[in-house]
Amino acid sequence: MKKIIITLILLVFSIIIFSAEKIHYPLIGVHGLNSNGYIWRNGFFNELKKSYIFEGYFSPSLYSELNNPEKSGIEDFANALKNNHIKSLNKPPILIAHSMGGLISRQYALNSNKLKGIITIGTPHRGANISDKKDWIVFLGLLDAAFCTPLLMDKYPETQWLKNTVAATIGIIATTFLVIALMNLLHLKSVTITFNNPSIFVNYATEIIAGAGILVFLVASAYIATLNTSPHMKQMNPGSAFLKQLNSKKLPEYDTNNKKIFYASIYGERNDVFTLIDELQPGISGKVKTGANTVSITYAGVGAYHISRSITRWFFGIPIIDWYRIVVGSAYLASAASINEIGLRLLYEKIVENSSRGDAVVPLDSQIFPRDVVPKDAIYLKPERAPRDNHLTEITPNSDSLYKTIIIFDKLRLRHYNDVFK
Secondary structure (H helix, E strand, O other), X not given: OHHHHHHHHHHHHHHHHHOOEEEOOOEEEXXXXXXXXXXXXXXXXXXXXXXXXXXXXXXXXXHHHOOOHHHOOHHHHHHHHHHHXXXXXXOOOEEEEEOHHHHHHHHHHOOOOOOOEEEXXXXXXXXOHHHOHHHHHHHHHHHHHHHHHHHHHOOOHHHHHHHHHHHHHHHHHHHHHHHHHHHHHHOOOOOOOXXXXXXXXXXXXXXXXXXXXXXXXXXXXXXXXXXXXXXXXXXXXXXXXXXXXXOOOOOOOEOOOOOEOEEEEEEEOOOOHHHHHHHHOOOHHHHHHHHHHHHHHHHHHHHHHHHHHHHHHHHOOOOOOOHHHHHHHHHHHHHHHHHOHHHHHHHHHHHHHOOOOEOOOOEHHHHOOOHHHOOOOOEEOOOEEEOOXXXXXXXXXXXXXXHHHHHHHHHHHHHOHHHHOO
């Protein structure tokens, strides 16, 4: 009998310890730019349920609820969130939001205190340069110049092989694409392409490289420039009128039940553009790295050859230093430093992301919930770091951000239960 009682006590104790804590408020997941509610249903909510059970889970797809989402501002998304999902709730909800979803949640909160709290993950509270098309064009131009400039400057016969190789490669690729285009135009089923004399490309190496470099830059820049930038995407540019207005107004401090509202944020720290590429297209980043590093090593070798050749002439008493060769060698070395894996990462961070710390999309300081918009009596929780998360992995089931979300609710339960949930 004694053993049975002890077993029952241990069983009850284990149920108390390991069962999920109940929070008697609804949880709404607010998605970000060009996303939908599936991101929360794809494991994040299920993993969260193991620690906390909420009074209902909602994950709306706001783009599908707007008549013309591509011409809508963040205010329109906030209105859809309010009218279609929060208005009918009996209790104020907790909003957990990713990326632009955090701005939508804050915009909603400016006009309603039917809110228990907001947790933002990877939200550009102060903007994100990645939405600025000009930065992408500059980034592309620098890469294009780094690749083409040394080849166009190099007039020396002993390194002509490099220029010839590049020109022949460009020529073959361009010809192949042209043939494929003609096949589609003429409805041909198959065509055999044979390059019996690729030297035809070599004879016009300089012209081909210059033309290809200019053409690639112009076509890609034109494509970027003509991309339709939606109003809500423009509103995320640093310094936009929307962000100035959003960051100048105080959020509500008490909900509709006169309980304190909490505000929290989680910031991703995996600032690696290649991990971001792998999330978008698995396996691509490895090929990009290999190609970039191969070009970089080749350019570094050719650049070192030109500089050493000129210095060696001077060292052995030849009075005339070939300064132009030194300039050409330096151009190769500069390009080698820019084109390799590390150089591409740094260039992306400086030009596109405009930060060396962040989640590869939003700078770290922009992801932190602004303290000055939270009233004194509201609860502001210390921002939580997610060191393994980039912008796309922040809302996956095994992310640091999920773990930090649980930590936030632990803190609320242990330190602020009476103020927030009772």
